[in-house]
Every structure is written in structure tokens, then in C-alpha cells.
Amino acid sequence: MxxxxxxxxxxxxxxxxxxxxxxxxxxxxxxxxxxxxxxxxxxxxxxxxxxxxxxxxxxxxxxxxxxWFEFLISGVSRAFSHQFVRHRVGVSVEQQSQRYVTYKGGRFPYVTPESVVAAGKRGAFDALMARIGEVYEELVQAGVPAEDARFVLPNATATxxxxxxxxxxxxxxxxxxxxxxxxxxxxxxxxxxxxxxxxxxxxxxxxLQPKCGERRLGYCDEDYEAWKACPLGKVRPHKSTLSLLSEQYRRGEVQPLREEDFETIERIGELAGAGG
Ligand SMILES: Cc1cc2nc3c(=O)[nH]c(=O)nc-3n(C[C@H](O)[C@H](O)[C@H](O)COP(=O)(O)OP(=O)(O)OC[C@H]3O[C@@H](n4cnc5c(N)ncnc54)[C@H](O)[C@@H]3O)c2cc1C
Structure with missing residues (x-):
């Protein structure tokens, strides 16, 4: 999924x-x-x-x-949605309820991360999901309301x-x-x-770019080690580089920006690609 x-x-x-x-x-x-x-x-x-x-x-x-933009989002995990709902300002969210929706026969949809598949652990992952589904169903059949049976459901549950x-x-x-x-x-x-x-x-x-995008901040404000490890770090500067440049500029060691420099900045954006 x-x-x-x-x-x-x-x-x-x-x-x-x-x-x-x-x-x-x-x-x-x-x-x-x-x-x-x-x-x-x-x-x-x-x-x-x-x-x-x-x-x-x-x-x-x-x-x-x-x-404003209205989106329909499906096939995502509860691990995702928990992060999504942390965005408090300018976002309205409605989410499928685990109180009012009971998964029939204990069959709940779930998201399997690619890293689990790559690690060759899909079998173990699926087996655990199946076992959770069985316990969930057992609880529902025993009269436990969905709002309590859901306590056994994992972060992987799709929403x-x-x-x-x-x-x-x-x-x-x-x-x-x-x-x-x-x-x-x-x-x-x-x-x-x-x-x-x-x-x-x-x-x-x-x-819509990551904060380092040339249409956004234009530099990385994460820690230096994270910047070094990031593929976008090859085309976008770290904040410490800008501080250093600013100091060099103040000392007259760096020239002010010229018209053609803005074109270079645009090209850097193209190099970083759409996702960047
Ligand atoms: C890489 C990453 C790792 C994360 N790790 C964790 C983690 O380990 N644990 C965890 O709990 N969260 C974590 N978060 C979530 C993060 O702390 C935020 O809750 C989430 O990113 C929402 O961002 P926001 O607060 O800027 O957005 P919004 O809530 O939409 O806020 C938008 C802006 O308004 C400001 N704002 C909102 N409400 C107030 C207020 N009451 N007073 C003053 N200013 C306000 C915000 O500071 C922000 O600038 C992580 C986020 C990211 C991107």
C-alpha cells in the first residue's frame, strides 16, 4: 500500500x-x-x-x-498521520476513525516500509500483522468495543x-x-x-521546496553533519558557509552580487531538481 x-x-x-x-x-x-x-x-x-x-x-x-487547497489522502500509515496532525496552523484535518470503523474479520489495511522488504523481513512483518488482526478480531468478538480493540493496532495501520x-x-x-x-x-x-x-x-x-530551496531559505539550517550527508548539500550551501561569506564580504574579500549571479542561483535550483 x-x-x-x-x-x-x-x-x-x-x-x-x-x-x-x-x-x-x-x-x-x-x-x-x-x-x-x-x-x-x-x-x-x-x-x-x-x-x-x-x-x-x-x-x-x-x-x-x-x-486554499483541498486534498484527499489515502494509503498512508498512522505513523505518518500522527506527524501530519502536528501541523497546527492553516491546516484542517478529518481522519478515518478507529472508534466508528471496525475492521471486519480483523483484516486491517497496513503500510509496509520498503526498508522492511529490502531487509528481507516482509514475511515476519506480515505474520505479525496477521497475528494482530486475529487478536483484534478476538477482542471484537468478545464484545470489546472498536475504540478499545484498536489498542492492539500498530503504527503501520493505514488511514x-x-x-x-x-x-x-x-x-x-x-x-x-x-x-x-x-x-x-x-x-x-x-x-x-x-x-x-x-x-x-x-x-x-x-x-513548494524544502527549506534549502532557492525559492525558500536558499540554504540548509540543519546541523553541519546532516548537511554533509544530504545529497542536496552538493548544490545548496550550509548556513555556516553563508556566515563565513558574509564576514568575507564585510572585509571586502568578496564582491557584491552581479546580475549574472542571479542566473547562476536559478541554475543551482534546476540542478537540485523538482523535489529539491
Ligand atoms: C525532521 C523532523 C523531526 C521531528 N521530530 C519530532 C520529535 O522527535 N518529536 C516531536 O514531538 N515532534 C517532532 N517533529 C514535529 C515538529 O516538532 C513540529 O511539531 C511539526 O513539524 C509541525 O511544525 P510547526 O510547529 O512548525 O508547524 P505548525 O504547527 O503548523 O506551526 C506553524 C508555525 O506557527 C508557529 N506556531 C504554532 N503554534 C504556535 C504557538 N502556540 N506559539 C507560537 N508559535 C506557534 C510554529 O512555530 C511555526 O512557525 C519533527 C519534525 C520534523 C520536520
Whole structure:
């Protein structure tokens, strides 16, 4: 069983929402006037995209909360969902209940990590799941309510979620959970969320990167040893390197950034690939 992520719905026009949210802050016009200009195409989609893209490079993040995405998530473990629900801000979650859902015949779905299969331990893993299923069924048959029988179920038990997340929260989730230090299942789910957003609004999808991404922090803030071990460390700097560079710059040993340096930074992003 592997994670399945489906984008059910999203803000009707994410680009227009973001444009209006940002423009309202910086324009003498009322938001109604701005909306009418969009309606009459006096403000084109290209102009909106250009403007929003520039704003996305800044620290003005609250307008991002005005755009939301609705996801259906299945085939994930309870080990995953426990991490997911730790994200408190800008995320609404509904999850399949183990109180109201009783697994028939003790057959509960579960997720098997690839590392277990690679270690040649699938047999032992499956045998334990089968035994747990038997005990679960025994308890249910003995009149133990599902809410108590579930106490024997493992972290591997599969679960289903319906979530709504605003774009600011989604970016934060990407920062933390696309990082190679995050758990594989969470990384996979967020990578799939990213692919879904890419499908409907590529400009926003591209923004979803681990925190070291050139569209996010642009450097790794984890410890140095973790950075050395990370494949993205080959293309993205560690925070200590930036401190050193800053000191060298202060001493006049490093030149200020030139126009072409920004192109190099873009290329570094391409080198790191979509997941990066
Ligand atoms: C690699 C990794 C390892 C982890 N290991 C563990 C672990 O071993 N044990 C464990 O318990 N958790 C662990 N976590 C979970 C982590 O501690 C967070 O709970 C989780 O990542 C949610 O992140 P958040 O709090 O930034 O997000 P959100 O809850 O969505 O918060 C978003 C932002 O709002 C701020 N915020 C939210 N609520 C408040 C508040 N009340 N006051 C002030 N600021 C607030 C947050 O600081 C954050 O900046 C781990 C996470 C990662 C990515």
C-alpha cells in the first residue's frame, strides 16, 4: 500500500486571489476596482503572474493564507498521520476513525516500509500483522468495543484523511517535510501534493521546496553533519558557509552580487531538481 494524494478542489482562481490580496496592500484603488480591471482584462493574467511572482520573493507571506487547497489522502500509515496532525496552523484535518470503523474479520489495511522488504523481513512483518488482526478480531468478538480493540493496532495501520490547507501552511509543510531529514512517507505525500498543485497552478507548485530551496531559505539550517550527508548539500550551501561569506564580504574579500549571479542561483535550483 502506498500513499495516494488527490487534489479535490482549490480556491477558484488562486492567481487572482493572490494578486488581489497583494495589490490591495500596495494600490490606491479599491479591491472592487482592481477586481473589475481583472474582469475587463485591463489587468492581464501575465501581469498578475509577474506581480505575484515578485511578491513571492519577499517576506510578505500573509496573503498566501487566502489561497486554499483541498486534498484527499489515502494509503498512508498512522505513523505518518500522527506527524501530519502536528501541523497546527492553516491546516484542517478529518481522519478515518478507529472508534466508528471496525475492521471486519480483523483484516486491517497496513503500510509496509520498503526498508522492511529490502531487509528481507516482509514475511515476519506480515505474520505479525496477521497475528494482530486475529487478536483484534478476538477482542471484537468478545464484545470489546472498536475504540478499545484498536489498542492492539500498530503504527503501520493505514488511514485516510481529508485535509484543507492554505498555501502559506503548505509552503511551511514543504520546507520541513520535503527536507531529506523528514520521514520518507511524509516526503512522498508532500511531493505528491506538490505534483497536484503543479497541475493546476505551476507557479505556486514550483514554490513548494524544502527549506534549502532557492525559492525558500536558499540554504540548509540543519546541523553541519546532516548537511554533509544530504545529497542536496552538493548544490545548496550550509548556513555556516553563508556566515563565513558574509564576514568575507564585510572585509571586502568578496564582491557584491552581479546580475549574472542571479542566473547562476536559478541554475543551482534546476540542478537540485523538482523535489529539491
Ligand atoms: C525532521 C523532523 C523531526 C521531528 N521530530 C519530532 C520529535 O522527535 N518529536 C516531536 O514531538 N515532534 C517532532 N517533529 C514535529 C515538529 O516538532 C513540529 O511539531 C511539526 O513539524 C509541525 O511544525 P510547526 O510547529 O512548525 O508547524 P505548525 O504547527 O503548523 O506551526 C506553524 C508555525 O506557527 C508557529 N506556531 C504554532 N503554534 C504556535 C504557538 N502556540 N506559539 C507560537 N508559535 C506557534 C510554529 O512555530 C511555526 O512557525 C519533527 C519534525 C520534523 C520536520
Amino acid at each position: 502506498s500513499p495516494e494524494v488527490t487534489l479535490l478542489s482549490h480556491s477558484p482562481d488562486p492567481l487572482r486571489s493572490l494578486y488581489l490580496a497583494y495589490r490591495t496592500c500596495y494600490s490606491q484603488l479599491t479591491p472592487q476596482e482592481l477586481a473589475r480591471r481583472i474582469e475587463s482584462e485591463r489587468i492581464s493574467r501575465e501581469e498578475m503572474a509577474r506581480f505575484v511572482e515578485e511578491r513571492l520573493k519577499t517576506g510578505h507571506v500573509s496573503p498566501l493564507e487566502q489561497v 485516510n484523511l481529508k485535509v484543507t490547507v492554505n498555501f502559506a501552511a503548505l509552503l511551511h509543510m514543504g520546507d520541513l517535510r520535503l527536507c531529506t531529514r523528514a520521514q520518507w512517507e511524509f516526503r512522498r505525500v508532500v511531493a505528491k501534493m506538490r505534483a497536484e498543485v503543479m497541475r493546476v497552478e505551476p507557479m505556486l507548485g514550483r514554490m
